[in-house]
Amino acid sequence: MQINNYVGFFRIILSLVLAMCLRIVPLPGALTAFNPDWVLLTLIYWSLAVPERVGIFHAWTFGLLTDVLTGRLLGQYALAYSLVIYICLKLHKRLRQFPIIQQGLFIFFCLLLSQLLLFLIKNIQHPGQLHASFWLPVFTGTICWPLVYTVLRFIRLSRRIS
Template identity: 40%
Template sequence: MARRPVRNWPVLVLLLAVSLAATVVPLPDWLEPLRPNFVALTVLWLCLLSIRTTGLLMAWGSGLAIDALHGMLLGQNALALVVIAYIALKMRLRIRAFPILHQSAVIFGLLLLNEFILFWIDGIAGFPVTTWARWLPVLTGAACWPLMTGLYSRLAIRA
C-alpha cells in the first residue's frame, strides 16, 4: 500500500485565500492593469512544485471562487484553470527540472493559454475586452514566477 500523501489543508486553503484576496485588493489605477493573476500562479505552483499535488479539483474550485469574487461568468476561470492545471500536471516532471528562467517561459505560455481561454469565452458570451492591456498580466505573472517560487519554497509550504 502506497503511503497516503500528506495534505496540509489549512495551509493550502490559506494560500489560495490570500491569492484570491490579492486579486481584488485595490491598487492605484496605473498599476491595476499590471496585476498578475495570483490565483493562476498559485495553482500552477501547487501543481508543479509542491511535493504532493492536489490537482484539478482544487484548480476548478479556485477558478469558481475567482468568478464569484469578480462577478464574471460562472465557470469561466474554472475552465481556464483546469486546463492549465492539467497541462502543468502532465509536464510536471519535465518542468521541475528546468532552470528558473526556463520555468518562467513555460509559465508565460500557460498563463497566455489561460488568458486566451478567458478572452475566448468573453467573446462568446458577448462582452469582449479587446484592449491589448488585458494581456499585460500574462507578462507580469511570468515575471513574478521566480519571486513566487522563491517565496513559497522559503515558506517551506508542504501543501
C-alpha cells in the same frame, strides 16, 4: 504524521486564499491592468511542487471562487485554471528539473493560454474589440513568477509540506 498532512494541506489552502485576496485588491487607476493572476501562479506552483495534493479539483474550485469574487461569468476561470493545471500535472516531472528561467517561459505560455481562453469566452459573451491591456497580466505574472516560486518554496521547505 496524519496531523502533519492536514497542517500542510491547510497551509496550501491558506496560500491560495491569500492569493485570492491579492487578486481582488483594488489598485489605483491604470495599475489595475498590471495585476497578475496570483491565484493561477499559486496553483501552478503547488501543482508542480506537490502534484499529489493539488490538482484539477482544486483548480476548478478556486476558479469558481475567482469567478464569484471578480463577478465574471461563472465557470470561465474554472475552465482556464483547470486546463492549465492539467497541463502542469502532465509535465510536472520535466518542469521540476528546469531552471527558473525556463520555468518562466513555461509560465508565460500557461498564463497566455489562460488569458486566451478568457478572451474567447468574453468574445462569445460580448463580441467586440479588446484593449491591449487585457494581455498585461501575462507579462506581469511571468515577471512575478520567480518571486512566487521563491516565497512558496521557502514555505514548503521550512514547513516540510510534502
